[in-house]
Amino acid sequence: MRYKGNILEVKGLTLTVSNNGEPGAVILNGLSFAVRTGEIMGLIGNSGSGKTMTALAVSGLLSDFAKIESGQIIFEGEDLTAKTAKERRKLLGEKIGVIFQDPSSALDPLQTVGSNLAEILRVRNLDKEAGRRQVLDMLRIVGFEDPEQIASRYPHRLSGGQRQRVLIAGAALMKPSLLIADEPTSSLDTVTSMSIMQLLHEMCQEMGISILFISHNLNAVRNFCDRVMVMKDGTVIDSDTSWDIMGQPRSAFTADLLAKSRLDPDKLGLTAGKAADDAPCVLSVKDLSAGYSNGALLRKSSRTVIRDITFDIKEGDCLGLIGSSGCGKTTLIKTLLGLIRPSSGSIEKNGRIAAVFQDPATSLNPAHTVRWHLNEALKASGRNAGGDKDSLFIRTLNETGLAEEHLHRFPAQLSGGQRQKVAIAMCLIGEPSAIIADEPFSALDAASQASVIKLLSDINRERKTTMLIVSHNLRVIRAMCSRVIVMNDGVIVESGDTASVLSAPATETTRMLLDARMYGV
């Protein structure tokens, strides 16, 4: 039975989060919106705008620190804020489904996929055999060709995309009338996230599930949502049909967000880094193969992940490296950085090579300040700072767009974008000849992404620092890199001028990556 009218109405919702007993910060400020039955409603905004809190408030999964101060959450005509915790939990299992951002840890590692899913039906007192059949059917629906085999596997043996499919299957098994998807694709590569979004779209149409789709990527919601709303500081500041927001954003904020997520090179002042013709070679890789080995003394097994990789980067160049998850990008980076020993081939480096990694939240030590990190980087580089270290640190921070006040902050006191800038400052301290950046933007929201991209691009231009940018975001590659190499299954399948490779792809791999982008991921 489909509910007639708006399936979800949030009216004047104000929510605070308390910190160690201190009175709470206002996270949602008089938030109001409605989701119509059967539609996909997109919810976008930068990190910290309150998107995830909205999802948690609607689903009733708020932590004990969060408190709803005022307002109503009306689901199928009933006010959820008036219900007890127990009633709300029951509703979760029956009518509201949730899919979260990171599928890697969202399944119990000790149970098979099948029993992870079966628990949903056990809540409903379904008998075992019938439950098993439903689980297998649902796994087939979400796109697994051999559901029995998937059901018997443990989560750690699945890829990120497969796990997210399993979680979607879990949410769909409950046959909810509302599905809340909180950044369901942001940790997945382009091709995988496209298929996940298609799947969600089909489920919406075929099963009549209304979806609240949360994302920080405007492009991702473009072709996918019926309507979109934009959140900032805990309220909705722009809301209309998808097309109108994209075409003619009403508020300046939305226009800005849109420009940033499109990474328009002209508006951001980006130029693709290019080496001079006679520039010296900074990194030269020849016939490189590498992989991982398992086991100890007695029995050793090894697996070659990348094979016969050959490329050069000249000083001042900015080279893009693209490919879907599992193609060997990260292994290549680790080998270049000396974290994995190559099994054959050679790497010639000219000068220091520094690296920026994907997740700035975990790559900084939470127990130490920014100054400590910069000092460590300075020590590691062996560079002589002269007398006044602090002035060097501050100069470097300023160059990355941070200020002196950030010097004595801890990583937890910085935003994701700021942390990534600290990581970049740590690179710059050593005056490297090249920076390798492994998906440095994917954990950031659109605004921080744009500023970090701008920063790297400026460093590349002004310092003539060579860059190797690994990303699955083709917009980034197009805006920053003059040359690109495409990897698939451990080998380079295509390389050349960014413009020509992306406009006339010669291989299926590149075409698939481009298709995913066309879809707006």
Place this chain on the structure above:
Amino acid sequence: MRSAAGTILIKICEFALTALLVSFFTFIAFSVIPGDPARVMLGTDASEEQVENLRAELGVDRPLSVRYLDWLGGALKGDLGDSLSFRTPVNELIKSRLPVTLGMSLMALIIVLIVAFPMAAVCASRPGSLTDRIVSAFGHVLFAVPAFALSMLLILLFTKAFGIYTAGRYTAPSDDAGKYIASLLLPSVCIALPKIAMTFKFLRASMIEFSASDFARTAKSHGLTDLKILLTHIIPNSAVSSVTVISLVLSDIMGGSLIVEQVFNLPGLGRLLLSAISRRDFPLLSGIVFYLALITVILYFLSDVINAAIDPRIRDGRSL
């Protein structure tokens, strides 16, 4: 993935190496401490000649290296030699004492587990609550009290005040299993209490961590009750991370039992060990150390097996 037989073979090699190193270091330590078994046996009044004769009889006049290799040769065949002071085979001596130490350790472990798990679950389900704070404070107190002090306190309480226990009375399991358990119950409790605190603290932390995990949140979104999530997801996952800690606790328990035996006057390995040291009885000492090493290696092996049984990621080749 490594085959089960291969794994066991590796474990046996590991044990052989451990035992060899342990016996070697015991041997070195023994050559350093002053004292002579013959002198100890005969007392200070004996003449130099008497002592020399006994030394020859016992074979301790030979160089230490010869005695060690001799002992090692026997040990490889399963013969740990004869005790110098008791003049009986070391194997027999140990076998008669083993039930006390092992039984006590096992009972202590069971007590630790059945108390610490529920305690941790109760506290972890509402961290920071009044119950949590009271139970945690109680745990701290237990942690701080040394086993021997606790033993004396409990002996005093149960023998003098309640009159239901007699310290030092021990019944072998072959005589009466019920009495055997009863005679070891109180000492087991004494060993267990400080370890409960340790295990509880670890379990509580790991359960709180898993309550905040993504899969617990997924389970919530599936409509499971908190109790169900605790039982099916949180406890099994924290069990995996605790197995290693529990095996450490268990070797700690064995160490604790050596002291508690002394206080309760029980004929266990601990007392045998002490007398072996004070009488400079090298074969006996090496034998006991050898047995303790064997037990420890077996414990670690079991903890690996249990971990692999619960956690599929470990089964999938990440070192067993």
